[in-house]
Amino acid sequence: MQQVIFKRPESFTDAFTHYCPGCGHGIIHRLVANAIDDLQLREKVIGVGPVGCSAMIYDYLDVDFQQAAHGRAPAVATGIKRVLPDNIVFTYQGDGDLAAIGTSEIIHAAARGENITVIFVNNAIFGMTGGQMAPTTLIGQKTQTSPYGRDTTKQGYPLRVSELLNTLEGVSYLARVSVHDAKNVLIAKKAIKRAFETQIAKKGFSLVEVLSICPTNWGMKPKAAIEWLEKEMVSYYPLQVFKDWR
Amino acid sequence: MMEKVLMKGTEAIGVGAIRSGCKIYCGYPITPQSELLAYLAKELPQIEGASFIQSESEIAAINMIYGAAGTGARAMTSSSSPGISLKQEGISYIAGAELPCVIINASRGGPGLGSIQPAQSDYFQATKGGGHGDYRMIVLAPKSVQEMYDYTFVAFDLADKYRTPVMLMCDGALSQLMEPVVLSDTKVVQYEKNWATTGAKGRKPVLVSSLRIEPAELEEHVDHLFEKYAEIMKNEVRYESVCNEKTEYVVVAYGIMARIAQTAISKLRQEGIEIGLIRPITLWPFPQQAFAELSDKVKLFITLELNKGQMVEDVRLAVNGKKEVTFYGRCGGMLPTPDEIAEVIKSKISGVKKCNK
Ligand SMILES: Cc1ncc(C[n+]2csc(CCOP(=O)(O)OP(=O)(O)O)c2C)c(N)n1
Numbered sequence: 001m002q003q004v005i006f007k008r009p010e011s012f013t014d015a016f017t018h019y020c021p022g023c024g025h026g027i028i029h030r031l032v033a034n035a036i037d038d039l040q041l042r043e044k045v046i047g048v049g050p051v052g053c054s055a056m057i058y059d060y061l062d063v064d065f066q067q068a069a070h071g072r073a074p075a076v077a078t079g080i081k082r083v084l085p086d087n088i089v090f091t092y093q094g095d096g097d098l099a100a101i102g103t104s105e106i107i108h109a110a111a112r113g114e115n116i117t118v119i120f121v122n123n124a125i126f127g128m129t130g131g132q133m134a135p136t137t138l139i140g141q142k143t144q145t146s147p148y149g150r151d152t153t154k155q156g157y158p159l160r161v162s163e164l165l166n167t168l169e170g171v172s173y174l175a176r177v178s179v180h181d182a183k184n185v186l187i188a189k190k191a192i193k194r195a196f197e198t199q200i201a202k203k204g205f206s207l208v209e210v211l212s213i214c215p216t217n218w219g220m221k222p223k224a225a226i227e228w229l230e231k232e233m234v235s236y237y238p239l240q241v242f243k244d245w246r
Numbered sequence: 247m248m249e250k251v252l253m254k255g256t257e258a259i260g261v262g263a264i265r266s267g268c269k270i271y272c273g274y275p276i277t278p279q280s281e282l283l284a285y286l287a288k289e290l291p292q293i294e295g296a297s298f299i300q301s302e303s304e305i306a307a308i309n310m311i312y313g314a315a316g317t318g319a320r321a322m323t324s325s326s327s328p329g330i331s332l333k334q335e336g337i338s339y340i341a342g343a344e345l346p347c348v349i350i351n352a353s354r355g356g357p358g359l360g361s362i363q364p365a366q367s368d369y370f371q372a373t374k375g376g377g378h379g380d381y382r383m384i385v386l387a388p389k390s391v392q393e394m395y396d397y398t399f400v401a402f403d404l405a406d407k408y409r410t411p412v413m414l415m416c417d418g419a420l421s422q423l424m425e426p427v428v429l430s431d432t433k434v435v436q437y438e439k440n441w442a443t444t445g446a447k448g449r450k451p452v453l454v455s456s457l458r459i460e461p462a463e464l465e466e467h468v469d470h471l472f473e474k475y476a477e478i479m480k481n482e483v484r485y486e487s488v489c490n491e492k493t494e495y496v497v498v499a500y501g502i503m504a505r506i507a508q509t510a511i512s513k514l515r516q517e518g519i520e521i522g523l524i525r526p527i528t529l530w531p532f533p534q535q536a537f538a539e540l541s542d543k544v545k546l547f548i549t550l551e552l553n554k555g556q557m558v559e560d561v562r563l564a565v566n567g568k569k570e571v572t573f574y575g576r577c578g579g580m581l582p583t584p585d586e587i588a589e590v591i592k593s594k595i596s597g598v599k600k601c602n603k
Pocket residue numbers: 051052053054070093094095096097098123125126127128129134214
């Protein structure tokens with residue numbers, strides 16, 4: 001007897017993604033689709049896409065979407081959620097989008113305890129524009145705009161967004177996860193689901209920071225990139241649940 | 247029911263917005279329009295399903311409006327010149343994504359932090375596209391507290407009708423003015439919004455976006471926008487003309503400057519000068535047709551503005567070299583008196599007479 005043991009989540013379209021081989025975005029999209037399916041949210045969800053490699057996330061998730069200006073997704077999501085408090089609103093943002101140009105919007109949405117969910121993809125680089133330094137780029141990491149390696153005397157220190165947001169009362173669920181191996185993918189899947197549950201329960205702001213790889217702009221093969229993430233990124237950005245309202 | 251009440255310009259906009267069915271207001275304080283925030287902070291939360299948000303910046307405010315408008319709700323933001331500059335990115339996205347919204351500019355002196363006094367120096371920014379890309383925005387310029395109330399309805403209606411941002415351009419003087427207003431019961435037309443993101447229930451997902459990554463697709467999209475703008479130019483031009491068969495000289499002015507000019511004009515008419523006024527109400531689309539016939543008949547156009555000469559360029563385009571178009575302006579927040587304006591008009595007129603001799 002044949003049995004289906006692995007299938008595409010219903011909220012996931014059958015479009016081919018435009019991501020580079022090994023890119024983390026595809027996996028993370030899938031986890032978002034899983035959460036939407038598991039919680040039966042497909043007809044209620046309104047996603048807000050960023051500017052970055054994942055700008056066209058709306059091609060891959062079969063739900064209503066708004067495409068926001070660079071960094072402004074939390075403000076756009078705020079506008080949507082205030083008008084439609086019973087819908088489920090999430091943003092999906094990279095670390096250039098959220099931690100550089102959109103720092104103000106994310107901090108204030110969190111501080112207001114805006115009842116939205118944020119999926120924050122930290123790949124320590126600006127992917128779309130060709131690999132420039134991000135606020136999250138690690139010390140010593142070489143990028144197009146830190147060709148000698150990030151030098152703290154000139155380029156300062158990497159921003160730990162989750163630790164920063166952890167100081168805010170408005171935040172109800174906050175976790176940092178990674179997608180570098182199967183075990184961590186499962187943990188990430190649970191965290192993303194939990195973040196959506198936070199919103200359903202109207203508990204306020206939820207954010208999941210997902211450490212991800214950008215083999216193309218890191219100049220590594222996917223396997224080496226995964227190893228680099230596990231070794232270098234996880235030690236600077238420890239994986240943990242910072243807050244859970246339960 | 248027609249109530250007549252005394253109110254401030256900012257409040258008239260607030261009342262007009264609520265009666266137009268505005269569901270969400272997002273803004274950041276700045277003089278001279280902070281009273282509008284205060285008014286809506288008090289009133290909107292009293293209305294079922296309506297929200298007021300004091301945002302962290304004007305950038306956040308306009309993007310909240312983007313999100314809210316994308317759900318089909320009537321949405322409004324307001325600011326004054328420096329804050330309107332910050333909203334330009336969002337206005338461009340809103341125009342690109344074809345979202346309806348209303349933006350109030352109680353404009354003040356610039357550039358930079360400038361002054362908090364009334365000015366009209368944001369005319370170029372509003373009418374020529376302050377943000378990036380090929381787009382247009384409807385710009386309405388009321389001249390009284392009554393019109394601030396009335397044109398708030400018009401602004402919301404045009405925004406929905408054409409899926410476009412609409413700016414209500416007033417200035418620091420109008421927003422602070424206290425005048426009697428007839429609160430007419432204007433009927434609000436409801437538009438169908440099947441493009442709005444409300445959750446894909448029983449239908450295919452919808453997308454609100456200004457992104458068209460393929461050049462051919464973007465060109466097609468911009469062509470579509472400009473077909474819409476052509477419709478607006480055809481249907482929505484509004485202006486007031488106080489000219490007649492005998493008019494020889496025409497003042498062109500809008501907003502508070504038109505009020506000052508009107509007083510000066512009444513005085514000059516009593517002195518026997520055949521002078522009229524054209525007051526553009528839509529700054530975009532600019533009322534070109536108002537000038538077509540007049541340009542053949544009159545002797546001189548005198549453009550008056552609270553800036554160093556911005557609308558005058560549109561007047562010159564409309565007059566198209568047929569007659570001389572002169573300009574006088576004050577800026578920095580300085581308001582001329584009607585007497586000053588009357589003197590200016592007289593000297594411009596005598597200048598033309600000399601030239602023609
Ligand atoms: C206002 C503005 N500034 C700059 C850009 C160019 N830009 C596009 S994506 C991007 C950074 C994307 O990096 P990130 O958010 O980390 O996402 P990733 O591509 O790595 O997924 C930048 C700077 C833009 N589109 N808009």
